Each structure stands twice: as C-alpha cells, then as structure tokens.
Amino acid sequence: MTNSFQVFIEYEVKKTFNHQYEHLMKNVISLLSEFGAERIEWYSLTHQTNKYIEVFQVPTEAHFYALKKIRTSKSHALFTHFENFVEGGGASIQYWALKKSS
Numbered sequence: 001m002t003n004s005f006q007v008f009i010e011y012e013v014k015k016t017f018n019h020q021y022e023h024l025m026k027n028v029i030s031l032l033s034e035f036g037a038e039r040i041e042w043y044s045l046t047h048q049t050n051k052y053i054e055v056f057q058v059p060t061e062a063h064f065y066a067l068k069k070i071r072t073s074k075s076h077a078l079f080t081h082f083e084n085f086v087e088g089g090g091a092s093i094q095y096w097a098l099k100k101s102s
Contacts (some may be wrong), residue, residue: 002056004038004057004059005030005057005059005060005061005063005064005076005089005097005098005099006053006056006057006097006098007054007055007056007057007058007064007095007096007097007098008053008094008096008097008098009035009053009054009071009093009094009095009096010051010052010053010054010056010093010094011086011092011093011094012048012050012051012052012086012087012088012092013050013051013052013054013085013086013087014050014087015050017051017084017085018050018081020032020085021078021082021085022087024081025042025079027078028054028078029042029083030082030090031078032056033051033069033077035058035063035066035067035070036058036059036063037056037057037058037063038056038057039055039056039057040054040055040056041054041055041056042054042055043055049062050100058097061097062080064097066097068095069091070093071093072090072093097102098102
C-alpha cells in the first residue's frame with residue numbers, strides 16, 4: 001500500500017461496557033480486514049484506561065469514507081451495538097485519515 005492512508009479512530013468506552021466492548025472488538029477487527037484495512041492495531045491509553053485508539057491503513061481515501069459511513073450507520077448490526085458502548089454515543093467518536101506528505 002504505497003499511497004495508503006493511515007486511519008486513527010479514538011473514543012472512550014463506558015466503564016460498565018468494557019467487557020462487552022472488548023469482545024465486540026474481535027468482530028470489528030475482522031470486519032475492518034474485509035473492507036481492505038491492513039496493519040490493524042488497537043490501543044488503550046495508559047493514563048485513561050477506557051479511552052481507545054484504533055490505527056490501521058486503507059488503500060484509498062474512498063476506503064476511509066466508506067468505513068466511516070458504515071461505522072456511523074444506524075442500520076449496521078455490529079456498529080449499532082458498538083455505538084452504545086461509547087461514552088457520548090457515535091457522535092463522540094473521532095476519525096482521522098492521514099496521507100503522507102511528499
């Protein structure tokens with residue numbers, strides 16, 4: 001993926017849903033792979049244990065927008081549940097796609 005985009009997704013999980021969230025993330029990672037994401041990594045912040053960041057690469061900017069649309073869709077079975085685990089709901093999830101400058 002020479003011209004790939006680095007994607008960062010950041011959010012805070014409600015403390016009461018931490019276990020369910022971690023279980024659901026296995027399915028999220030699998031789904032990301034199906035949509036062309038590579039080098040998928042998943043982090044929790046050391047100073048805020050309920051704050052998470054997903055990092056992965058996608059081949060095009062269109063892939064980023066397609067994944068963001070799926071993740072924010074109210075009709076997608078997996079991400080509808082995911083949104084319920086996040087503090088502040090889906091609107092509080094931060095998305096960034098970075099392209100390496102030449």
